[in-house]
Amino acid sequence: MARNATRHVRTTLGAAAVMLTVLSALTACTSEDPGPPANAAPSAGSSEESDTEESPTPLASGEEMELSVLTYNIEYSGDKTTDAVIKDVGADIVGVLESYDRLPEIAEKTGYPYYNLGLQILSKYPIHEPSGADGLYSLIEVQPGYVVAMFNTHLDYVRYGPRLYLNGMAVEDVLASEDVVRTSSIEVLTPDVQNLIDEGYPVFLTGDLNQPSSLDYTEATLGMREGVDDVIPWTVSEALLATGLRDSFREIHPDPVENPGLTHGNPDFHEGGFGDRIDYLYAGGPATTLTSEMVGEVGGPNVDREYDPWTSDHRAVLSSFDVTPVALRQTLSLDRRLITEGEDLGALYNAPGNDEGTIYVVPEGGAADEAVVSVDVSGESGTTQVDTTTLRPAGYDVVLTDADGEELERNSFWIRSEEDDIALATDKTTYAVGEPIEVTWDDGPANRWDWVGVYEADAADPEKDDYLIWGYTGGHEAGALPPTVFGEMTMGDESQGKPWPLPPGDYRIHYLLADQYSSAGYVDVTVE
CATH class of the missing domain: 2.60.40.10 (Immunoglobulins)
Structure with a gap:
């Protein structure tokens, strides 16, 4: 699929999740569903309320139950083989990555009655996007009127930390790069994670975080990975663990030497690389981890549940929990x-x-x-x-x-808009060499991981030609923040790709959908 070194493809690190529309079925609640209990505590638990000194009213508890959760990067929309895995595993909740707009079809083929494409979740229970969540997480009603909190995210793949380190970058500089690309994104979510745990919710976070864990780069693991001579406190895992979340796989498999739990490779594990663990299932609050299994290809290292064929470039993680859900707040x-x-x-x-x-x-x-x-x-x-x-x-x-x-x-x-009729514009039509290009859009399709790419005017077909510089409409935070129908971007020296500055010539700027190559609109500019 790739045609040059800057081609916008993620064959080794996994594409970021694309999130379109949401159709979880609240209307499936019937008169037989008693709804939230009358003693449910007030307030929605928004970030503004959590900053006050008053302790929240304790939440009423539901019945203790067992709940299974799967995190699974299906790779570029997946297909019938990945659908078969999801259906056979049969987890209660699935955090799906790279489903694009195929999640409704996946839900139908796998038998899940509820799904939320905005958050990329499949569920056997109703999914709610509550006030105060700002589109960052959902509450899943695992018992009538009682919920658990669910986050599912996909962090940016660029500037992969282990690769920078193996290419000679000092640890402190690698971690500084991680702070820009991935830690800042996970910190969009950690305040709500912390608030929900403090309020007493069972909290789950699934995702492809495109970063190893500090629990895997320890003194004990030195020598396992060729060229890795340092203990590395990977920043995303440190930020999540600091909230009180627990790495469910490491809870059950605490020895990273005995069970590395590799979910992806650097290089690709299919080509014999040692790999890294970058797909996670974290839990916090009243949720005790019972089991955690690796799901993957037949004969894969540490794979507990084997499938043939296994077509994804990631392995999945399945964990089960003893959970006590809490009452839905106002x-x-x-x-x-x-x-x-x-x-x-x-x-x-x-x-x-x-x-x-x-x-x-x-x-x-x-x-x-x-x-x-x-x-x-x-x-x-x-x-x-x-x-x-x-x-x-x-x-x-x-x-x-x-x-x-x-x-x-x-x-x-x-x-x-029902049609892909985005209004794309630039602040000028002609620019000097090195002058930043301000791009704005309105009536956009609002997919996570939409992106803007600059092409040479005489080679501007995204389906066959190579882009030059580019950027996600949501920046590095595109996998954490909910998408919007309007926005702006500066194409300049901070843009991905090359070259910058653009040499004199005519260019076409495309708004491209869902981390792929379908254009929703374009605008032409000249550099002279």
């Missing part, structure tokens, strides 16, 4: 925060002590009196459908008020 949760124009929006409200209220849809940041859509609701909790068919593509807030009009909770969502 919340206004959405079944998805990114919809396509014309679709309805499913919402769950839980407001103990409030028998009547209204859900308003307002322009982003607006107040209830600016509502463009409203739905009256009754009862302390329930589900409803919000009609958004008259709304144009843009960002909106959805607001829950009590009977007196006081705001209780707020969430947000995006409506994207």
Whole structure:
């Protein structure tokens, strides 16, 4: 697939996850589902509330239960072979990486009733995007009214730390690079991870983190990897462990010499490289790890569950837990925060002590009196459908008020255009050599890992030609942050690829979808 050294392909490190629309089925809750218990504690646990000195009201606990979780990078959308693995493993929750827009099909073929493409999750239980989460995590209702918290992320692959180290870079410089590319991204999530653990939630974090663990580069492992002569405190694992999360695989397999648990190679394990463990399943709060297994190819090192064929370039990790879920707090949760124009929006409200209220849809940041859509609701909790068919593509807030009009909770969502008719623009049409190019877009498709690439004007077909400089629309944080329908980027000396500065000539700048090569729009510029 690659055509030159800068081709935008991830055959050795795995592509970043692409997250499109979400269709987890809140509406599957029926009248037989009693919903959240009446004694559920107030407040949604937002970051603003967690910064106060008051301790949160302890959450009511559900029944202790066993829960299995799988983290699986299926490689470039996967296919029927990866679907077969997911179906056979049958985990309760799956953090899927690189599913792109095929997750609905995967859910159908594997029998999962709930999925969230924005967060790349399959689940046997309802998935909620709660107010206060800002699209960074979900609450999964594993018992009626009782939930666990679930994060799933994919960190950027560029400037892979072990490769820099083996090429002679000093450890401190490698870790400084990691701070820019990956640690800053995981720190988008760690405040919420910490808050949820402190409040008493069972918390799970799955993902392809594109970085080894500090638990694997220890004094005991020196000599296992050719050329590695240092103990390396890899920064992403250090940041996650500091929140109180536990590496479930290392809990069950604490000796990295006896069981390295390699999920990917540097070089590729299929070619005989020693490899690294970069796919993880972390757990925190009231969740005790019972088992943790490597899932992969027949005969693979330390592979517990073998499959033939095994087509992914990553191995997967399956862990089981003894979990005590907690009561759903006051919340206004959405079944998805990114919809396509014309679709309805499913919402769950839980407001103990409030028998009547209204859900308003307002322009982003607006107040209830600016509502463009409203739905009256009754009862302390329930589900409803919000009609958004008259709304144009843009960002909106959805607001829950009590009977007196006081705001209780707020969430947000995006409506994207039904067509790929993005409005892409630059601040100028002609630039001097070395002058940064400011690119903006609106009415975008809002996929995670969308990217902007610069091509020579006479070789500008993304399906066959090579790009020059490029960048993700979400930057290095694209795998952690929820995507939006508008944004901006500076093409310059901080851009990926080469050359910079661009030499004099004519160029075409494409907005490309989902870490691949389908263009949603372009704009032409000249450098002179």
